[in-house]
Amino acid sequence: MKKLLLSIVAGLFITANIHAQTALPILNCETSSSPINNGGSRGATDRRNYDIANCWTFGGVSYTDIGAISNFYSAQSGQATSLLVTSFWIKSPWIKPGSGNITLKAKLTASNGTVRKVHIAYLPYDAVTGNSAKEGTRVEFNVYDFTTINTTVNNLSIPIPAAIANSSVPYKIMISLAGSGGNSRIMLDDLTIPSTYFADPLNSCLPQVQILDKDGDGVADADDAFPEDKEKAYIVQIPNATPSTLMFEDLWPATGDYDFNDFVAIYQAKAITNANNNVVEVIITTQLNAVGASFDNGFAVQFDGLSPIRLNMVNGSVLGTSKWIELNEVGSEQNQDFANIIIFDKTSSVLKSAGGSGINVNPEGPFVKPETVEVTVEFNTDKEFAIEVKDLKLNPYIIVNGQREVEVHLPDYAPTNLASKKLFGTGVDYSNPEKGTYYKTKNNLPFAIKVEGLIPHMVEKQDILTGYPKLADWAKSEGQEYENWYDADKGFRENKLLIYLEGIK
Amino acid sequence: MKNFIIISFIALVSLSSCKKQMNENQDLPITGSSAKKFNEIKTSENFDWKTTNELTFNYVGIPTIQPVKTTLTISSEDGKIVFYAGTQDMSSNFQTKLAVPTNMSNIVVKYGAVSKIYSTNVSAISFDILPTLAD
Numbered sequence A: 001m002k003k004l005l006l007s008i009v010a011g012l013f014i015t016a017n018i019h020a021q022t023a024l025p026i027l028n029c030e031t032s033s034s035p036i037n038n039g040g041s042r043g044a045t046d047r048r049n050y051d052i053a054n055c056w057t058f059g060g061v062s063y064t065d066i067g068a069i070s071n072f073y074s075a076q077s078g079q080a081t082s083l084l085v086t087s088f089w090i091k092s093p094w095i096k097p098g099s100g101n102i103t104l105k106a107k108l109t110a111s112n113g114t115v116r117k118v119h120i121a122y123l124p125y126d127a128v129t130g131n132s133a134k135e136g137t138r139v140e141f142n143v144y145d146f147t148t149i150n151t152t153v154n155n156l157s158i159p160i161p162a163a164i165a166n167s168s169v170p171y172k173i174m175i176s177l178a179g180s181g182g183n184s185r186i187m188l189d190d191l192t193i194p195s196t197y198f199a200d201p202l203n204s205c206l207p208q209v210q211i212l213d214k215d216g217d218g219v220a221d222a223d224d225a226f227p228e229d230k231e232k233a234y235i236v237q238i239p240n241a242t243p244s245t246l247m248f249e250d251l252w253p254a255t256g257d258y259d260f261n262d263f264v265a266i267y268q269a270k271a272i273t274n275a276n277n278n279v280v281e282v283i284i285t286t287q288l289n290a291v292g293a294s295f296d297n298g299f300a301v302q303f304d305g306l307s308p309i310r311l312n313m314v315n316g317s318v319l320g321t322s323k324w325i326e327l328n329e330v331g332s333e334q335n336q337d338f339a340n341i342i343i344f345d346k347t348s349s350v351l352k353s354a355g356g357s358g359i360n361v362n363p364e365g366p367f368v369k370p371e372t373v374e375v376t377v378e379f380n381t382d383k384e385f386a387i388e389v390k391d392l393k394l395n396p397y398i399i400v401n402g403q404r405e406v407e408v409h410l411p412d413y414a415p416t417n418l419a420s421k422k423l424f425g426t427g428v429d430y431s432n433p434e435k436g437t438y439y440k441t442k443n444n445l446p447f448a449i450k451v452e453g454l455i456p457h458m459v460e461k462q463d464i465l466t467g468y469p470k471l472a473d474w475a476k477s478e479g480q481e482y483e484n485w486y487d488a489d490k491g492f493r494e495n496k497l498l499i500y501l502e503g504i505k
Numbered sequence B: 001m002k003n004f005i006i007i008s009f010i011a012l013v014s015l016s017s018c019k020k021q022m023n024e025n026q027d028l029p030i031t032g033s034s035a036k037k038f039n040e041i042k043t044s045e046n047f048d049w050k051t052t053n054e055l056t057f058n059y060v061g062i063p064t065i066q067p068v069k070t071t072l073t074i075s076s077e078d079g080k081i082v083f084y085a086g087t088q089d090m091s092s093n094f095q096t097k098l099a100v101p102t103n104m105s106n107i108v109v110k111y112g113a114v115s116k117i118y119s120t121n122v123s124a125i126s127f128d129i130l131p132t133l134a135d
Helices: A002-009 A040-053 A470-476 B002-027
Strands: A012-015 A057-059 A061-064 A074-079 A089-091 A095-097 A101-108 A115-124 A139-145 A154-159 A171-180 A185-192 A195-197 A210-213 A234-237 A244-248 A263-273 A279-290 A298-303 A311-315 A340-344 A371-379 A394-399 A407-409 A448-452 B052-059 B069-076 B082-089 B094-101 B106-111 B114-119 B124-127
Touching: A040 A057, A040 A061, A057 A061, A095 A171, A101 A115, A115 A185, A139 A154, A171 A185, A263 A298, A263 A394, A279 A298, A279 A340, A340 A371, A394 A448, B082 B094, B106 B124, B114 B124
Parallel strands: B052 B124
Antiparallel strands: A012 A210, A057 A089, A061 A074, A074 A185, A089 A171, A095 A195, A101 A154, A101 A185, A115 A139, A115 A171, A234 A263, A234 B082, A244 A263, A244 A448, A263 A279, A279 A371, A298 A340, A298 A394, A311 A371, A394 A407, B052 B094, B069 B082, B069 B106, B106 B114
C-alpha cells in the first residue's frame, strides 16, 4: 500500500506525446518524403502535407517550385486581389512565443497589382468561445506594404509584441496575404518564429496538455494497461496465437481416423510489453476441451528461433510425474536450442475422465468441465537480451503418450531438438526437412489443424469432413474458396456430428 | 386381384424406402463438396492450412519539428483483439507482420487522434497521418 501511495504521490505528469521543447517552428516549404527535390505539383503537395501534419494550416495558399524564393519550394497565395485577411493565410502551430523577431521572406510573382500587403497577427487560445481549433479573436500587430510592386525579395523582420512575448500560454501566428488589382501572387518562404513548439500533432494539433502517467514510464495512463507498474505497459496478442481451436491427430506418422479430436484445446498467447516495446511476459492460456485418444499426450510450445537464455522464469506448467521431463533452472525444457515450455505433461494431469471412452467426444456424455492451464513466461528485458513481439513465433505441439521423441506439430512447423528425426518419411508422413515441410502427407494433409476462433470439435470416429464438409473445398482451392469453412453463421456445419462445449459457438 | 395387392404393397414399400433415403439426404445441409473423407483430399504443397491472413503493416514516419511519440494500436473493430500496441515515434518508420483471422474483414489502426479502418483483404497496409486531401 505504501509503495502504491508513493507511486501515486510521486507520479509524474508527462507532456502529451512531446519529448523536447526547444525547436523553433520554421516554415521553409522543403520538408518532404523525399530528401531531394521531387519537383512539380506532387512535390509541392507532398511538402505542404508534411507541414500540415506538423500543424501548420493554410487557407488559399499552395506550394510551388516556380520562382521559389529559396531552395526548391515556396508558399504562394492565389492572385492577390482580395484585401480580406481571410482570403490567403498561413497559421503557425500552437506556440509559446519567445522574444525577438519573426522573420520571413516575401516577394510578388509579377510586377503588377495596385496593393500588396502581408498582415501579421496572433491568435490566442480560447477553449470556450474559440472556433473548432480553439482559436480566439485575431489580433493584428503588423502590416507590411509592398511599396514597390516588383519581384524583388523582401526580408521582413517583425518584433514579437510585448503582449505575448515570453508567454506561458499558447498562441498561433497568422500571416495573411492581401491585395488589389493586377494578378500577381504573393510568395513567402523561410518563416521563423522565436518560440517553443506547443502543438500536439497526434491530438488534432491542439495545444499540448498535461496527461497523467502515474508510473512515469512515458506511456499515458489512458494507453497503459498497467498504469501503476513502470515495467509493463501493453498487452498484445501474439501473431498466430489469437484465441484458436487446436485439433490434433496423435497417430503420426501413421494415418489416423481424421476426426481431429485426439487432442482438442482452446489456445491463445498474449505478450505483455514495456514502454520500450520489449517483451516482459508471455502468457499462454490452454483450455483442454477434449481427448478422443487412448494416448495420454502432453502439450508444449516452442518459441521458434528464441534461445532459452532470453527467459527469466516459467510459471504455471502442470508437470505431473512424467519421467521424461527435464527442465533448466528457469523452467524451460533442457537440451533445447530454442525455448520450449511444457504446458502440461499429459492430458490426464489436467482432465480426469468421467468414464467411458475418451473425454468430451461422445454426444451422449458424460461430459467433463474443460480445464485451463495458464503458463507465464517471464523474459529478460536487459538490453542485450530484450526481444519484441515480432520476435515471438510460437510453435504449439503435442508429445505423444509420454514418448518425448514423438511430437506432432501443426503443418510445416518444425520439430524440436528432442523429436526423433528417424520418424520423418515413415508411415504416411512426407516431411522434407531440407525443404522445411513437416508433418504433412504426400497429399499435403496435416496431422493437426488450428482454427482462429472457438469452434466445436468432432464426435469420436467421425471424419472431420462429415462435420465440416466445406473444409475439403477450402483445402482443394488452396484457401481461395470457403475460407470460413468452419463458420456457423453460413451453415457450413453438420451440428449433430459436432460437440459443443460451453462457450463454443 | 391377389397379384395386384402384392405389386401395390411392393411399390408402396419401395416408395417409402425412397422417401426415407431422400429425407436422410436432406439432413445433410451442405452439398457439392467433392471429397467425402479427409484422406481423399489432395492439395498443393504450397497450401499452409492457416485460417489467418498474413499482412505486413507499415507505419510511415514523417519528419517532425520536435520528437513526438505516442501509442500505436492495431486491433479488431470491436477492440477485443489487439494485434499490436506499442510506443511509436511519429518520425520513425515501423514495420510488423500481422496474422489476422480470415473471418475478420477489417482492422482498426489508432495513433493519437488518428483512427483508420483497413480491409484485411490485402497483403500490406501502409499507415501515415498525412492529410488525405491533395490540396
